[in-house]
Amino acid sequence: MSKTPADENFPVASFLLRPQMRAPTLAFYRFVRRADDVADDPVLAPQEKLSRLAAFEGALLAGDSGDPVAKALADVDGRFGVGRAEALAMIEAFRQDASPRRYETLDDLRAYCAKSAAPAGRFLLRLHGETESAFPASDALCAALQILNHIQDAADDRRSLDRVYLPQSWLAEAGGEAAFFDAERGAARRPVLDALLDRVDEMICDAAALPEAIRDRRLALQACATIEMAWRLRFKLSREDPVLGRVAVGRRDFIAALPATFARARRAGADARAVRRVVSRSRSSFRLGMSVLEADRRRAINAVYAFCRRVDDVADCSAPREEKSRLLAGWRSELDRPTGAVGRELAWARERFDLPPEELLAVLDGMEQDARGxxxxxxxxxxxxxxxxxxxxxxxxxxxxxxxxxxxxxxxxxxxxxxxxxxxxxxxxxxxxxxxxxxxxxxxxxxxxxxxxxxxxxxxxxxxxxxxxxxxxxxxxxxxxxxxxxxxxxxxxxxxxxxxxxxxxxxxxxxxxxxxxxxxxxxxxxxxxxxxxxxxxx
The missing domain is CATH 1.10.600.10 (Farnesyl Diphosphate Synthase)
Known part of the structure; x- marks a missing residue:
């Protein structure tokens, strides 16, 4: 049975959007949901799935009135100049899904998310007339949501579709795919899940700037609500085992997230708030010392601590050594050209307090020593x-x-x-x-x-x-x-x-x-x- 917007983990066309934007959003959702349902059908043969996806693609390109779902999205594209390209990009991901599939590394999985999830966020931004400056934060949020869904549905995907979206090289840390999905091996599975959730944390933090980057206030509210729901699902997955039973968020979580949504949407300082969240979650004894500082100094030390926390988590996590090396190399690049919340806050701290960059590199040298295992x-x-x-x-x-x-x-x-x-x-x-x-x-x-x-x-x-x-x-x-x-x-x-x-x-x-x-x-x-x-x- 196909999902409806109400069945999704995250708001699709909620009351937070302007009324005139809900119908175009639903038209996009219905088209890609139908295509996704075909790719996820456990009965259809792979070739039949590909044939139907090709038919959907053709109907969308032609604006075929014989296919009301495709025609509705084609009309949206005709009116707003957006919808076709994003939906076609997602169909490419669904073609990958038509056959049993495995992903070897986290980078492989993120490349899949760039096709299967990022176009949906970009559709909403373009629909509302937003600029491409919001794309990086939106892409990070979409990747986080997609990987959360992959973790949430991992057991069902493997059982019914023989698809596993969790990186094979990471599952090897728990003894391999079969061992990871063994219900009795939760103790071996948990460190790998936590390591993946740490990577999701980074993505959600990098998405924190999205509401500030959006000019449309109602869309900014929906973005903020989506971020809050992502955090809620992430924390549920850290406490419960998705292999043993479905872990989900629902309407109650959405309602509970609304106060934070209205409090934070469009408020300045999203990066600093994201970094503070990293610090507060750490439960470190260092937090007490940091708390006595005046505002700018506290913001800077938070950035340094969050950087250290992130790279230490990489060095200590249950991921393959090669993946750890890639992730730490990514942090070296982040120090040179910051793209995420922690990197941007660290760049601000470096400039504000003339921090010696060689000390940050020294920390990475130490983490690389730890990451060898x-x-x-x-x-x-x-x-x-x-x-x-x-x-x-x-x-x-x-x-x-x-x-x-x-x-x-x-x-x-x-x-x-x-x-x-x-x-x-x-x-x-x-x-x-x-x-x-x-x-x-x-x-x-x-x-x-x-x-x-x-x-x-x-x-x-x-x-x-x-x-x-x-x-x-x-x-x-x-x-x-x-x-x-x-x-x-x-x-x-x-x-x-x-x-x-x-x-x-x-x-x-x-x-x-x-x-x-x-x-x-x-x-x-x-x-x-x-x-x-x-x-x-x-």
């Missing part, structure tokens, strides 16, 4: 280099934003110290990902051994205690440096330092590495003390 740190020098890249670079960027450029040495010392605490805390979790950041020269072990075996070697606990001593020295050195620096400007860094010191002291009291325990964080009382400190002058 198997990580071994040879010696103290290699540990220092790793800490300099993933933590020291962030510290240098931060003190530039804080207005305390004279605190560069403090930033490097504290950054190394905080990263050592991370290494101490995460030895078990890292080893399960085949990563060992404790220098192998300290434990005198064969680097070819599995990570879980290395962290259980006889000298590992002594090496962990050595790390603890270095962290203790690092906190002491950072405190001494603060005596000669502007504590008021460095208050965010001080709050971060104190949060990590709480964690470090608890680990030191408990003694030795916790190889099988879940990652520990700040406790309620510790957070309260930090909140109290944040509320008082430095």
């Amino acid at each position: 198997r990580v071994r740190i040879a010696d103290t020098e290699a540990l220092d280099l790793y800490c300099r890249r993933v933590a020291g670079a962030v510290g240098v960027l931060a003190v530039s934003i804080f207005g305390a450029t004279s605190a560069r040495d403090f930033a490097l010392t504290l950054g190394r110290t905080l990263q050592i605490v991370n290494v101490m805390r995460d030895v078990g979790e890292d080893a399960r990902a085949d990563r060992v950041y404790v220098p192998l020269s300290w434990i005198e072990a064969d680097p070819g051994l599995p990570a879980l075996q290395l962290i259980r070697s006889p000298r590992f606990e002594a090496a962990w205690i050595r790390l603890a001593a270095e962290a203790e020295q690092g906190f002491a050195a950072s405190g001494e440096m603060l005596r000669h620096l502007d504590r008021r400007r460095l208050k965010p860094a001080i709050l971060m330092m104190e949060g990590y010191r709480c964690l470090f002291r608890r680990m030191a009291r408990e003694g030795g590495p916790k190889l099988d325990a879940p990652r520990s964080g700040l406790r309620f009382g510790e957070r309260l003390r930090l909140l109290s400190r944040a509320a008082t002058p430095a």
Whole structure:
């Protein structure tokens, strides 16, 4: 049975659009829905599907009055100069769908979305007389919606049509296609789903600027509502398993999204809001330190944090190594020519606070080291280099934003110290990902051994205690440096330092590495003390 606009996850021709634009929108929707239904018919043979799609194409080009659906869209094109080209582009995607299909990489899937989804967004923009400047944000939103649908319908598509839109190279991380769709293997499936949803997050963030780019207020409202619905479906898919049952949004979600829709549509600063959303979702202890900054500095540090969060998610996600490399290379390009929300906000921060670009590249160098999967740190020098890249670079960027450029040495010392605490805390979790950041020269072990075996070697606990001593020295050195620096400007860094010191002291009291325990964080009382400190002058 064919879907209607009311059955879709996202608004099609809702009351948010101007009344005179709803009929043309529905004409476009009905034509492409009919063509999509043919491609998705589980009974029709591939050749019959292609024959019918060719007939639809011919009827649209001819404006055939014998085909009311095609004639209605041809009339729309005659009146508004839009509709035919976009529908024909989507028919090309439906031709791909006529036969069982697999996609090897995320880029392959996005290329499919460029034909199967992006033309629908561009149709709406052209129908309303919008300019091509809105196309990139619209394309990002359409790709996000399409991939959300692919995740949502993955099990049904495979079962009824032998089509899988999730990248095969990513499914291999869960043991391959058959293993991924095995209902009993949710634990292996979840990291891959989460990795794909992280990529969707980036697309929705990049779409956040769309309402601002649209001149027609009613279309801007519909764009904002669509973005809100995309977020809602994304969060549902992060909590529920679409292989075990359908995960969907509905009318109640649309109604619940309306207050945010009216509050945000056409409001300036969409990129900054998208970046704040990345920060707020992170639940990082760093957020407390960032919150005490004045507006411009807080906006800039949010951009730096969001960049670090995004590239760290790439390095840590359950995606093939080659895909991670491509994604990180994309971030290098984003630093040069920003096209997304995080990139644009980072470009603003770089200009506003004269941030050294080499520090951002250093962060990417560190993430590329992590993205290799198997990580071994040879010696103290290699540990220092790793800490300099993933933590020291962030510290240098931060003190530039804080207005305390004279605190560069403090930033490097504290950054190394905080990263050592991370290494101490995460030895078990890292080893399960085949990563060992404790220098192998300290434990005198064969680097070819599995990570879980290395962290259980006889000298590992002594090496962990050595790390603890270095962290203790690092906190002491950072405190001494603060005596000669502007504590008021460095208050965010001080709050971060104190949060990590709480964690470090608890680990030191408990003694030795916790190889099988879940990652520990700040406790309620510790957070309260930090909140109290944040509320008082430095």
